Amino acid sequence: xxxxxxxxxxxxxxxxxxIMGYFMFSKKDDGPSYTITNDSLKFKEEYENLNGxxxxxxxxxxxxxxxxxxxISYSNYEEIFDILDKGTGVxxxxxxxxxxxxxxxxxxxxxxxxxxxxxxxxxxxSGDRNTLSLTKKGKIKTEKKGTxxxxxxxxxxxxxxxxxxxxxxxxxxxxxxxxxxxxxxxxVLGLEETLESYSKRVEGNPYLEMNDSEKEELSNIxxxxxxxxK
Numbered sequence: 001x002x003x004x005x006x007x008x009x010x011x012x013x014x015x016x017x018x019i020m021g022y023f024m025f026s027k028k029d030d031g032p033s034y035t036i037t038n039d040s041l042k043f044k045e046e047y048e049n050l051n052g053x054x055x056x057x058x059x060x061x062x063x064x065x066x067x068x069x070x071x072i073s074y075s076n077y078e079e080i081f082d083i084l085d086k087g088t089g090v091x092x093x094x095x096x097x098x099x100x101x102x103x104x105x106x107x108x109x110x111x112x113x114x115x116x117x118x119x120x121x122x123x124x125x126s127g128d129r130n131t132l133s134l135t136k137k138g139k140i141k142t143e144k145k146g147t148x149x150x151x152x153x154x155x156x157x158x159x160x161x162x163x164x165x166x167x168x169x170x171x172x173x174x175x176x177x178x179x180x181x182x183x184x185x186x187x188v189l190g191l192e193e194t195l196e197s198y199s200k201r202v203e204g205n206p207y208l209e210m211n212d213s214e215k216e217e218l219s220n221i222x223x224x225x226x227x228x229x230k
Contacts, residue, residue, distance in 0.1 A: 034069035034113065043072040043122065047096045047105060055097065059207045062102045070109045071118035077149040080123055084156055086186040088229060090117060094178035095126040099206035100194045101178040107215050108180060111222040117229070125150055126177065134167050150175075157181070160191045182225040189228050192221060 044066040051063035075091070083089050092108060094101035112120055130146030146154075154161065154173055160181075161173035182189040195210070195218045202208040210218070 036069045039072055039074050040070045041068060043070060044068055047102065050096055062099060062207060062209055064102055064106050066106060066109055067113065071112050071120050072122050073119035075121040075123045077153065080121065083121065083183050084186065088184045089121055091121045091181040091183065092178065093123055093125050093175060095124045098177050103206060103210050104178045107218045108222060111219040115223055115226040117226045125175065129175065132164060132167055140167055140169065160188055182229065184229050190225055
């Protein structure tokens with residue numbers, strides 16, 4: 001092989017390696033196909049900061065990994081109400097300390113990235129909910145009042161929400177966390193909470209991680225809704 005042929009061969013090999021490197025590195029965590037935002041980094045830090053830590057009751061928070069380019073957008077009640085009135089989108093209600101939420105969030109984020117769904121509107125309502133109980137005389141007692149915005153949200157979603165446990169009154173609804181709401185043109189397509197098969201397997205212990213089969217089942221549920229939003 002003469003010198004000129006060697007040079008040409010070397011250039012071709014170099015180009016091949018450049019192309020291979022592009023495809024390899026473009027699939028890494030901070031890939032160019034997605035955008036890293038202040039909200040995405042804040043959400044990642046907020047949830048991952050609890051990884052493996054004691055929750056104060058002898059349980060350790062599940063360690064999770066959330067991509068830095070996740071599609072989370074911090075929202076507020078006004079924006080959520082607007083979506084439920086006439087908008088389209090995915091709404092995630094939850095909070096970092098919620099063990100059920102920690103199992104759901106990575107699946108929600110990864111499935112959304114796979115289907116190129118963005119944003120996911122996030123609202124932490126954990127401190128806004130009311131707390132009710134049933135007295136020995138069968139009367140409903142308010143232990144803690146819910147905020148006006150929370151009660152308005154419950155009223156909007158009342159046809160889709162589960163009954164408040166333990167009150168023996170099917171007319172009283174509650175937003176349990178996590179809750180993911182799928183909305184198109186102001187119409188609620190569906191609402192997903194904790195995966196039923198997972199809840200049964202762990203017998204109500206959310207500090208146990210979902211297995212691969214359960215994650216796939218939940219991911220497929222989310223993807224089914226994503227398809228309806230397009």
